[in-house]
Amino acid sequence: MVANNAQKLSLLCIAASPRRGGNTDRLLNEAVAGAASKGAMVKHITLNDLEIAPCQHCDGCIQTGGICAIADDMQWLLADLREFDRFILASPVFFMGVTAQAKAMIDRCQALWVIKYIFKLPVGLKKDIARKGAFISVGGRSHDKMFEGSIATVKSWYHALDAEYAGEVLVKGIDHFNDIDKNHSALREAFALGQRIVS
Ligand SMILES: Cc1cc2nc3c(=O)[nH]c(=O)nc-3n(C[C@H](O)[C@H](O)[C@H](O)COP(=O)(O)O)c2cc1C
Numbered sequence: 001m002v003a004n005n006a007q008k009l010s011l012l013c014i015a016a017s018p019r020r021g022g023n024t025d026r027l028l029n030e031a032v033a034g035a036a037s038k039g040a041m042v043k044h045i046t047l048n049d050l051e052i053a054p055c056q057h058c059d060g061c062i063q064t065g066g067i068c069a070i071a072d073d074m075q076w077l078l079a080d081l082r083e084f085d086r087f088i089l090a091s092p093v094f095f096m097g098v099t100a101q102a103k104a105m106i107d108r109c110q111a112l113w114v115i116k117y118i119f120k121l122p123v124g125l126k127k128d129i130a131r132k133g134a135f136i137s138v139g140g141r142s143h144d145k146m147f148e149g150s151i152a153t154v155k156s157w158y159h160a161l162d163a164e165y166a167g168e169v170l171v172k173g174i175d176h177f178n179d180i181d182k183n184h185s186a187l188r189e190a191f192a193l194g195q196r197i198v199s
Contacts, residue, residue: 009129009198010041012084016091016102018048023138023180027169027190028090031136034194035086043080047101050077055107066115074108081112081161082125086132086197089154093139096149106157113160123162131163134197136190140175167193 013032017024028044035042050073060069068074081087091098098106112123124131135154139146147170155165171186173179180186 030190031194034191040198134167138174
């Protein structure tokens with residue numbers, strides 16, 4: 001979905017669940033609506049629809065100054081991750097971490113880590129805009145540490161992207177396909193997150 005307003009901040013929304021229309025998808029849709037209500041330019045992608053191979057640690061990105069050697073959808077996604085101003089990743093908890101779809105995408109951002117730490121260049125392509133990222137997650141269980149693994153991974157990813165970790169919506173006890181529909185406050189929180197991240 002793309003809302004037009006070239007003057008406004010751009011937001012890349014990344015759905016990382018394999019379950020289309022499931023709980024994190026619904027929360028992300030609310031965040032997209034919130035951001036669009038502020039006039040942001042929003043691009044919404046679903047990782048499960050893309051071809052993203054796992055990082056091979058071939059160090060091709062070191063030899064080429066930050067260009068990943070694998071020819072798949074990460075080529076344009078890496079460009080988007082440099083071009084956009086704001087990001088929201090939505091992934092359910094899978095075995096105490098993010099989904100395989102999210103982790104494959106994150107690991108391929110090693111090419112951006114190389115740009116930042118080996119070549120000491122800015123990752124974001126726009127000079128004057130502070131980059132920020134947020135995280136949406138749900139899990140079927142309800143215990144204190146259930147989001148810790150995912151948050152550590154997502155914070156480390158945003159750090160490599162030169163984006164400040166600037167918000168989260170984390171909802172426990174959400175397991176079946178429609179569970180999030182009963183949680184109106186979480187849906188409202190996600191809408192507000194979308195508004196805030198582009199404000
Ligand atoms: C492979 C797999 C692993 C899971 N691991 C966890 C887990 O470690 N902790 C948890 O709370 N829920 C876990 N769940 C449950 C999902 O997080 C839950 O069903 C969630 O609502 C799915 O979100 P979605 O509808 O956005 O796909 C797991 C589900 C699957 C399929």
